[in-house]
Amino acid sequence: MSKRFKKIFDNNNPKTKLVSYFVGCYPSPDQSFELIKQAIDNGVSILEIGYCTSEASAEGPVIKAAHDHVLRSGYTLNDTINLVKKIRDYNKEVGILLMGYIANLYKYPINKFVNDIKKAGADAVLVVDAPHELKEENELRDALNDNGLSLIKLAAPTTDQKRLEDIVKISSGFIYQVNVSGVTGVKSANEIDVANFVKRIKNLTNIPVCSGFGIKNPEDAKKVANSGCNGVIVGSTFVKYIQDNINAPDLTQSFGKQVQSFSEVLK
Amino acid sequence: MSKRFKKIFDNNNPKTKLVSYFVGCYPSPDQSFELIKQAIDNGVSILEIGYCTSEASAEGPVIKAAHDHVLRSGYTLNDTINLVKKIRDYNKEVGILLMGYIANLYKYPINKFVNDIKKAGADAVLVVDAPHELKEENELRDALNDNGLSLIKLAAPTTDQKRLEDIVKISSGFIYQVNVSGVTGVKSANEIDVANFVKRIKNLTNIPVCSGFGIKNPEDAKKVANSGCNGVIVGSTFVKYIQDNINAPDLTQSFGKQVQSFSEVLK
Amino acid sequence: MTKNSLKTGPDELGYYGEGTSAMGGMAVGETLMPALHELNQGFEEAIKDKEFLDEFAYYCKHYIGRPSPLYFAENLTRELGGARILFKQEHLNHTGSHKITNSLFQVLLAKRMGKKSLICESGAGQHYSATAAVAAKFGMPLIGVMGEVDIARVNQNIIKAKHYGAKLKAVPGTLKEAITDAIKTWTTNPEFAYICGSVVSAHPFPKIVAFAQSIIGREIREQSLEQEGKIPDMIVGCVGGGSNFAGAIYDFLDEPNISKIGVEASETAALSNGTPGIMQGMKTYMLQTDDGAKSLGGMSLGAGITYFSVGPLHSYLKDQKAVTYSSATDQEMLEAYKIIARTEGICSALEPMAAAAEVIFRQAKDKPKDYTICLSLCGRGEKDLDTIQEHIGKDFE
Amino acid sequence: MTKNSLKTGPDELGYYGEGTSAMGGMAVGETLMPALHELNQGFEEAIKDKEFLDEFAYYCKHYIGRPSPLYFAENLTRELGGARILFKQEHLNHTGSHKITNSLFQVLLAKRMGKKSLICESGAGQHYSATAAVAAKFGMPLIGVMGEVDIARVNQNIIKAKHYGAKLKAVPGTLKEAITDAIKTWTTNPEFAYICGSVVSAHPFPKIVAFAQSIIGREIREQSLEQEGKIPDMIVGCVGGGSNFAGAIYDFLDEPNISKIGVEASETAALSNGTPGIMQGMKTYMLQTDDGAKSLGGMSLGAGITYFSVGPLHSYLKDQKAVTYSSATDQEMLEAYKIIARTEGICSALEPMAAAAEVIFRQAKDKPKDYTICLSLCGRGEKDLDTIQEHIGKDFE
Ligand SMILES: Cc1ncc(COP(=O)(O)O)c(C=O)c1O
């Protein structure tokens, strides 16, 4: 695990970390940077910076639309890595995690990718469609480990005990606990289910658990935080806020307030 | 054979008889009667009075349209038999032949039909779709013979020698020699074919031969007459004339002239 | 075959039965009579020729895909809770109906007789597209005659036949008008072979078509014995001209313990509501005016069974009380379509749904579970999808 | 099967081949991984269960109408003047393509595994209507996902599936988008069974679909031996995902003397023009941008072969040089359609016309007369008639 992640989770303040997902370079690299700066300034502990692929198989309509916008605009994984570098230059504490699909990494290819993001200042990678059964996952995990970076693994409601044990074993950084079966931004999480799931993971490991999917407002975030997880992940809700206000002149400022409304309840 | 047919064909004047087909009751019983009177007065020796059926399988578009008109107007075989009676009252010499399909006769039924037309003054019957293989043809032929009337049989270009011999054997009145394979009023007859066909029949019998199908104008009639046949049958051409001039106030008179233009060349 | 067998077929002049009540015959113009005699002779010779029969069997298997399966309709049986229902899956044949078996037979016969060109009529377009396929296969030009009403409702068959190279002649009306016009077209070209689509028209067509389609019943017997251990207790089929049903029952005609029900469209139920008459080349039951001057009958949604008349074999079998004939309404056909699509995942043509309606609504329910009913499922539904959508499309939303 | 057999199938993680060049795998989100493992286990158990295999064989015969004939295309052979051409008549199957064999197998498997609901994707709608038919037959609800472009062009399949009771989910695009969305729908309902339409997606789907369709090749072997006295010298099939072709060649994979040619649409020829990548659950050749961010590829008239990627088995077979892959243009497909309609009286779907084009324009002519080519004629043309008319309708006037 990167030192930075350790530091973030060792710190008791905020009690529950706010992990927030951004579509890298959305709506443009510059605007994306401005929005992320607001997020950092308003209490986000870990940034998930998504890179885009046309066949993203876990994204709901909101994030898919953002991906399509970025792909249409021609921004690439390289642009997103550059963005990571700018973010790191702006802030040394925030955790940065690159998130996306195996398609782009395979072509990058993987070793070069790990080198480049390490240089850019990222801490971890999450690949949605790379379970540990996939050769490229193994390759990526090895390369990240060799470089002191983390491969963030997902645990889903469908993940059975045996499989959860395997996942916990190979996890580093934190475990991304998926609250609902489904694509991003559609279903809402059930409080009790989340609490039980967090307990199941905590029984197996000390690795921090961040809980995501289906968190639509600060109230949801608060409830999920009560489950005992170490972090709450907000994705589609922020992307949708940006989408809905994309032409508002004060988007950056108002977005900061939006982030704050979440971070506040997690203190 | 009826005495009347014998008399007609024994007479050398006109040299070739004009046999003309009318759709009975077309366009109405009264108009039909007026047109037929004109035909008689302008040199027709034998009248073919057609009765109508919806599935007439040998009629081209002209005669079919006339049939459909009569059927739509509700005139029946009974009306046509009444027409025959009126014609016979008007003229005792002209040969009258009822022509149509077996459908109506079968339902009439056959014996009653023969009685009724005999009373009305008809000389013969021609049933397009009743070859001698058909039980009802046999029944009809017997009844007609018993009553001194004729069943006119067709000989077609497709009729082979053996079959022609059979047909000749059972023929009385005259033989209706079909000049072309096809429905009424479409194809034109070929002079040489007609002549050969007439010769084929004449080699077998002394029964008069009337030649029909494909005679569109007096010139055609003249050519066919030259083949050595005893009569020339004009059908669609007259029906079409009536159809084309159906609303003309002087139809009856002009039709008389039309008939005359044919009878003239056959003298 | 004994003298009293129902399978002796018509006599040499085409009559089923004897005396004045005999059905069938040859009521066509003189021009065609030689062609009919030639055809009869050609047929009688051909069916004694083992090579010819082998050729027919070969293409039945490889081109058509025969035998069509005999399928136990488990879900429908369960849903109705009575008799055990078997589908004779004729809709799986190439071009999608039983018609192609007949087209194949007659085109092979025409080829054997040295014919160079073909004519056919069609109602649902199944016979047209089937004949067009076979005509293409044997390199013979084809003119098909169809009614404009049918052309509009079974458009896909028209397009397929065109792709096979056939030429279409459109006439006003439906199957009845198409048959009359096909005879006219043949009269104009008596050297062509006329490929008749059902057990109708003048002798020898009813005999030839029944012969070709009787393969259906022989397959039913063999398959049912193998699969069910017995032959069916009842056979039900729709009747337009009556070829699929004739084919299904022919082999069983002398087995009176097997019930046989032919189902017409109620709008054109010649056997239930008609009287004997002579039109379109044959003496048979038909819907007509009392004076025989006009054919009658309304419109059914089943294009292939919208026919005012019926094959003379069926009139004979009716008079002999050897077969029962009933009818089904459009409404019943559509209901049967829905039930079979939902329970068995089969999109059937509408014509056989007349027979299905008889089975579903009137026969199967009160029968014991070991009573088997074989339903002739003689066509697939693609041609009827527009009609079905128009009438009951909302039922599927 | 020896260790070196091409028929050993993928390893337990779904890889065809070894090391970094291995194709296939399981590239899906964690939510689906348990379902995939469960499916793999269910499959491995099922194919050891004689009763299950018998059930599959039973419905193959009675419901689908298998075996599909192996047909000697005499006229086409004569016209081309070279190799002897055989058609594997998969278009005669119920619902009109090879797809139903796979649907049947997977639905039976789902039933065996206690699944209650089904999801599928579809390109040409053949897999959707086939799965809908089988779903109706086994009383299971189905959601089908299709691209709007395809929905518009293969409308009849949509209507049939609706009549069978299936629900359609429309997404912008074609097959590619449908597959991605079907995976999303499955992710949202991981307790459903996903009925995958080709040898694509994550392990174990390529293995399962190849298993189900391999019946095609076994039939070819048996029929060819019986009819021709030998097995074919060459097998040609179209490749979208590659299931009909995989099914046709599977049994012959270890016989290198039999040529095998898979033909893609030239607009989406992943094997000819693509590079390895990982999308839609599998590592395989595909058309994509250099950075792997975007799938690429144009539109073919063959809806079912408009797919930027291809099943991993084919990528493996290409790398092994065990199979040759080529492509055909729209123009060639349409020309092939015309030739086959005219010479053989078969109205084929456009997809197999890619394979037919390869045979007609590039393979058959210069081969000796005793060289046999088996063409997988895997679908009937009704679904494509509008498209065909639009493009070459005038050629038939
Ligand atoms: C599917 C189908 N079923 C039935 C029929 C009726 O014909 P028949 O009564 O000769 O079987 C037709 C005729 O077109 C048809 O297409």
Ligand SMILES: Cc1ncc(COP(=O)(O)O)c(C=O)c1O
């Ligand atoms: C008729 C037909 N052929 C071929 C295909 C392509 O599928 P595959 O490559 O899996 O055989 C499809 C797919 O929809 C199809 O419908």
